[in-house]
Amino acid sequence: MICTTNDLSAWKDFPKGLKVLLLDEDSNSAAELKSKLEAMDYIVYTFCNENEALSAVSSRPESFHVAIVEINTNKKNGSFKFLETAKDLPTIMTSNIHCISTVMKCIALGAVEFLKKPLSEEKLRNIWQHVVRKAFNAVGTDLSESVKPVKESLVSMLYLQLENGEPKDKDLDKTQDASVIHENDPEPSTGSDKYPAPSTPQIEQGGRLSANGDCQDHANCSIEKESSEQDGESKSVETTSDNTIAEVTIPVGQPQGPRDTMVTEEADLVDGTKGKSTTYSQTENGVNSKNSQAVAEKPSTVSGIHSSCLNKANRKKSKVDWTPALHKKFVQAVDQLGIDQAIPSRILELMKIEGLTRHNVASHLQKYRMHRKHILPKEDDRRWPQRDQTQRSCYPHKPIIAFPPHYSNHVVPVGPLYPMWGAPPYPSSIQMWGSQGYPLWQPTESWHWKPYPGVHADAWGCPVMPPPHGYSSAFTQVSSYQNASVFHCSGTMDNRSGMPPNSVEHQPAEEVIDKVVKEAINKPWLPLPLGLKPPSTDTVLAELSKQGISTFPPHIYGLNSSCHGTT
DNA sequence: ACACTAATAT
């Protein structure tokens, strides 16, 4: 039975009542399976040979939503026959045998999934998704536009009713739907029930994003390689921020993982207009990216459906989504290079994001600089010396106060910064600093670009002025230095900017700060320069940890009694 | 060829 989205949206306790055709010639195994399925409130019709099953399907197709077919060495052909014949029915194969060629063949013949026995409840529980998928696919191809809202509402239902099916415009027409849905969908798609069976392994890969657990840190970003106007092939990549590249194509059937990927794509519509669809967005643990945040409180369970059902594949042009994680990478790259050397191409290299283009980076850099230029001087516009001329991009920025995106109270020593919070908003930043991830409490929408009201720092500028080697995160301590007479301490101070070396109340040149801070960080055993008070160890450790340094030389701990041993 | 900025387009 071809389930339509209408059916689904009207389906009360979906997926309860899902009608499952079970074809298994081994009555024991069939019975066992049946009871498991029934435990989930599925309705099971058991058959022990394909002919019976097929005749049932043809005579009363409405009686089955999905089929589970056991395939074994003896009766492969029967199973294949079923597959070939019952193309309208999403069919899941299951078997003890697991040789790739058999799996392949099943998939090629239109099976929606191949599950290895034994079939756990977990494996069985979600078989309904194939029904849903099929319904969606059908929407794209052969249903009228009026279906759109239905689809929406269905989606919303699936999303844990978070989003109410406000009909999103009709301009997303079938063409788009269709194209969005197929492409590298491993499943046979196409509403009209013809399963264009994937015949090659390549085809089978790819639609699912996934992998999980591994990403302890950043989000990934799918990016498309820019290409000439409308056709150039584009490449979609998914990368982890740990400088590792994860392939986008992942074997079928894996569950979604806590990644964070987003791509915005545009699809050409029939009428020539363009429609935009935000592709997928997964969250990394707890860190919500826009979409997922909008989707549900429980992104972990829902986002998968969300993303994979709605839109995958079909890429054309895409925008880079500068997720916090990606941005962080960017910032770190800028850091590492030093502000002076931070030019698009180098940043690009450092970021190691496959598919990211220099243009992307340049664009982002432009924005980044603008941001700094505009935000920073605001609160502290004292004559910021144009730094040395070798570099034209000497945008005025306040080098020293660079806030990590967490607005840690540690970092903000100045003035009445939290008008709305009498006290620092967050108890201790250690925990979140400890993990590379972004804290849950972070207002994801805004952290990125906008500082909290009252906070005069630049959210953008996570670590901004890193020492060329060593860690980039001097900022934590720096802020406490900023009013101190730091500069004279650095023998190598850069005076080209015209900054009086001893000017106590003025900000030092960036290099100076760098040096001093680096010095302080790298040689904690040395006395701090005059006027410096030691940063709290907490801050230091937290920051180091944030930077991925989890082991510290013992002496660090001795530095400051306030160490809580957070590592 | 690249980087930068500003303006503009999507």
Next chain:
DNA sequence: AATATTAGTG
């Protein structure tokens, strides 16, 4: 609003 793109400049 965030990015991309483009144009002009160095």
